[in-house]
Amino acid sequence: MSAASPTPTSLRVALLGGGTVGTEVVRLLTADSSDFSARVGVPIQLSAVAVRDLSKPRPGIPSSLLTDDALAVATSGADIVVEVMGGIEPARSLILAAMAAGSSVVTANKALLAEDGASLYEAARKFGVDLYFEAAVAGAIPLIRPLRESLAGDQVSKVMGIVNGTTNFMLTRMDEDGADYAEVFDEANALGYLESDPTLDVGGHDAAAKAAIIAELAFHTRVTIDDVYCEGITQVTSTDIKAAQDMGFVIKLLAVAERTDAGVIVRVHPAMVPRDHPLASVRLSFNAVFIEAESAGQMMFYGRGAGGAPTASAVLGDLVAAARNRLSGGQGPGESTYLDLPVLGIGEAQTRYYVNLDVADKPGVLASIASAFAENGVSIQVVRQDGHGDEAGLIVRTHKASDQSLRQTIDALSKLDTVRRVLGVMRVEGEPGA
């Protein structure tokens, strides 16, 4: 809409998707319609909801709004199209078609944004419409707007967070109740937490998509999911959990995006976090994201990262922003990738490590192990011996080292005849109390 167009007396909103999130968007829009009218300035009318299967019961969505013709909904010329169907296709084509028809788009689709956000930004720019996606990362938690707008005048150096509620639930139960991986997987499944493809959660891919979106906004550099190092929680054992507890740490699946002198590194992996670090107290299915910026310092965002209503809250916040822009003739922020920093591989990442070794209990063991670390440039911070005789175990915590040096150290340790087995290796993140 150009600034010279007459101000609309109402705004039309169409939905692509009427599942977990879409149903809640409809409920909130309908229940609080007079509030939304007051907040936006004109009434908001829901014009259609596209779904795949019209025969499914959908309590809360008026049947007169339902259709299985998603393309017709996308190209209906609604002021705002809300995409909550998920996946890459047909979501991408439908969003592009909606923008070409002049609609602003609000989406919760982390997978699409992390794979091909550039196409969506480009179409939004070309057709002069908005692209908002607060719900795509960390559900209800305001994080995209702070990164895109509130911190636009600062230099973000690091973003570290728990952005997958399912795996945080599983790790919390393993830590607090001594449950094993298989047991907590079944429990998460029974509670409906797992994605329809559970490897997206436990393999770290859901968190990796969110990390890519965060990193692109934080560092003004294009980052896709293929740039993110990704390791899930499937290898976390009760032995690791116990070792972390004994050292005063807790294991979390972290998404870390950091800017170094050489470029940007984005990674998702389990890590040991000191028990007095703010992220350690994030329990069960909650999410939290810790941001460090040059002038603002450290800040943490905490809340519900998933679920219909929390996610719909973020969608509706975006909807109000896009609606206000329609009325004022303004436009929300576009793509900001002007810095175009190099995106580095995991080998460049510098972290501390925990290494758990099953060793022979005989003279000279410690010396041979210390040499393997030293020869590969990895400095040892703490060594702790566990057990006696044949059961001897050695836990080593290192100072910061590159991922590459640590890998070489593990290779060297595996070849020593004093090391029977490498029982566990995990990164250690966060300063105590920081």
Ligand code: NAP
């Ligand atoms: P969902 O429950 O599976 O709902 C998807 C909806 O889209 C369903 O109504 C489905 O129709 C419809 N749909 C799918 N493909 C379609 C097609 N080709 N044509 C027409 N309709 C189609 O998914 P959700 O949990 O609401 O998630 C929606 C989006 O929000 C995803 O991008 C997801 O990643 C994101 N998100 C979800 C959460 C969460 O907690 N659920 C949190 C943050 C972000 P049918 O009902 O007929 O199958």
Ligand code: HSE
């Ligand atoms: N599977 C995701 C999670 C849903 O557990 O956090 C929200 O994106």
